[in-house]
Amino acid sequence: MRGAPFERPRLRGPGVLHQRYVRRAPVAAGAPALALAPAPAPAPVERPVGFFGSGRVVVAFIGLLFGCQLALLVEALSPLRVVFRILAFGTSLALLALVKGRRLKHPAMPFLLAFVGVTAFNFFQPGTTSALAAAAQVGIQAAVFAPLFWASRLRIDEKIFGRIVLLLFLFNMASATVGVLQVYFPGRFQPALSSVIEGQGEGYLRSLQFETASGARVFRPMGLTDLPGGAATGAFYAVLLGSALLLSRQGTWKRVLSVGGIGVGLVSLYLCQVRAAAVTLLVCMLAMGLVLMVAGRLMRLAVLGAVVG
Incomplete structure (x- = not known):
């Protein structure tokens, strides 16, 4: 008689979640259960109240x-x-x-x-x-x-943590989206340039611009910042957090939104021409893929590669 299938343990990191993961060896099918001493009761934790x-x-x-x-x-x-x-x-x-x-x-x-x-x-x-x-x-x-x-x-549960990640993703996706619009619609979505950048001189300002296919010279996408190329930060986190939402057990609408955020982030990162952000994102994606490969989650690895790659 075959034993019940072994369920993969879910990892829960320590820290603000106030949870500790302890790895236990799986029990073989048909093996007698060992009598374990009852674990000591955890010390009571003071639950803060109020906002x-x-x-x-x-x-x-x-x-x-x-x-x-x-x-x-x-x-x-x-x-x-x-x-x-x-x-x-x-x-x-x-x-x-x-x-x-x-x-x-x-x-x-x-x-x-x-x-x-x-x-x-x-x-x-x-x-x-x-x-x-x-x-x-x-x-x-x-x-x-x-x-x-x-x-x-603070005691941050999974629900609050999910809200934090979603909030960060939405803002950075919005910044990346505005950055793309600033290139394809010059002057329409452009915010005021930082006074510090303006004081660097005409030559420095021209180095922060590039010429589009229509012949117009535009600044590197700023996104929701006042710095040329500032949309690269939003694009980086839109792809990174979007990948996390795509691989998580979220609702369908969140996964669809994450795919859109990843696409917009990649386009915005390409237009920003910030190599440091692109290289950092590549390292993060390789690390995420390596973790999925070691964990044996090849289907999720294939989904991530199909969307990001």
């Missing part, structure tokens, strides 16, 4: 970042550009104090603190204009990796 103790904080924070990015593209709000930039970085630092939950000692903490210490040497650099500028640089660097600490206090 600042739930995974919705991450969704709201990402939405705030996207809103600040879009506000930078509106010319009527150009006098408030500094306010929106401070709001994005300042919110990340403020959540260090506002987010509730059990504090976890992240293994990267010593390295990040050392990085902040190295950045603090700007106070003694002769080229630093003022102490305020050096302090702002330290604050910006700290705000970048601050979510590594406050997000680990």
Whole structure:
């Protein structure tokens, strides 16, 4: 008599999901079951309450970042550009104090603190204009990796995590789509160019342009940024996250949307002419394909190769 088919275990990583995967050897068919000692009861975990103790904080924070990015593209709000930039970085630092939950000692903490210490040497650099500028640089660097600490206090389940991935995918796909439209409809979807880029001179600006088949000179796709070639970032994540959604057990409409995002991302990445993003994406796709091959999921590997390749 054949035993029940062995089900492949689902991997669940540690970290913000607060789950640990333990690999167990499969039990052979017909083998007597071994008496195992009952596992000790896990220690009770304090469940944070309220908005600042739930995974919705991450969704709201990402939405705030996207809103600040879009506000930078509106010319009527150009006098408030500094306010929106401070709001994005300042919110990340403020959540260090506002987010509730059990504090976890992240293994990267010593390295990040050392990085902040190295950045603090700007106070003694002769080229630093003022102490305020050096302090702002330290604050910006700290705000970048601050979510590594406050997000680990939250209990993020699979539903919230899926929303986060979908939100990131949709925004980056929108940026890649706008980048493609900026090339095929010159001047119609073009945002205001960054003042820093404009100050580099005419020769530098021409190096960021290319000539289309119709003879018009256009900037490399900006997407939802104010930098020529900025759509490459959105294109990169549209392909990467779209591939993850394509291979996951999501609904049909999400898979169809992921195929469209992958296609738009590849076209936008080609038009941006940013080789670093293209090479990085190639490495990520090869790594994803290698994992699928080792896991024996050849059908998913074939689907990924057919869509991306």
